[in-house]
Amino acid sequence: MNRVICALALCAAAASAAANDEAQIRRVQVDQEAAWNHHDAAAYANLFTEDGDCINVLGWWWRGRAQIQSRLTAAFAFVFHDSTLHVTDVQAKFLGPTIAVAHVRWTMEGSHTPPGMPEPREGIQVQVLRKVDGRWLIDSFQNTNAIPERPFPAGPFPPGLSGAAPAE
Numbered sequence: 001m002n003r004v005i006c007a008l009a010l011c012a013a014a015a016s017a018a019a020n021d022e023a024q025i026r027r028v029q030v031d032q033e034a035a036w037n038h039h040d041a042a043a044y045a046n047l048f049t050e051d052g053d054c055i056n057v058l059g060w061w062w063r064g065r066a067q068i069q070s071r072l073t074a075a076f077a078f079v080f081h082d083s084t085l086h087v088t089d090v091q092a093k094f095l096g097p098t099i100a101v102a103h104v105r106w107t108m109e110g111s112h113t114p115p116g117m118p119e120p121r122e123g124i125q126v127q128v129l130r131k132v133d134g135r136w137l138i139d140s141f142q143n144t145n146a147i148p149e150r151p152f153p154a155g156p157f158p159p160g161l162s163g164a165a166p167a168e
Contacts, residue, residue: 021100022092024136025129029087029104036085039076045069047138049130054141057120082110098131105146122146 028047035043045068048054054062062068072080089105104125113119128140 018094021094021131021136025092025100025102026090028129028136028138029090029102032104033085033087036080036083039081041069041072041076044072048141049132049137049139052137052139052141054138055143057123057143057145058117079112079114082112083108084110100129100131100136102127102129118145120145 032044032047035041035047045065048065048068050065051063052065052068054068056062060071062071086107087104088107089103091103092100093102094100102125104127105122106125107122108120111120123144123146125144126142127138129136130139131137
């Protein structure tokens, strides 16, 4: 009987730890939103591991916390100076006790995107998070602009509407 009680206690402790880890990962997203909306590049970069990677919606790859902070400082000076980020959904999946993947849906308004660049309005981030000294930090980050999903076309496009480059 004591083994059963011990096993139940261990299961309860593990469930509690998992719930706490998930809450901490959700807190990272709350902190991400707050840092962005205060245009605080240092606070945003501090959500990453020291050697973390960030690939933004344009596919620009920033390596390490210092570079992430530097690039965001420049971005907050004008392009994102008036922007507001809203995290709308967070789904976390644990790959081990110290590694997790989070899919984070977001919306944004108020950016001053230069001509020829897509305006970030909504998207999905894929984050690989690592627990370092009891704190969840983003180790790898991929951000993608998104549009609402719709069915794929069921047949060929009419001539001239395929979206493919014209043949030469």
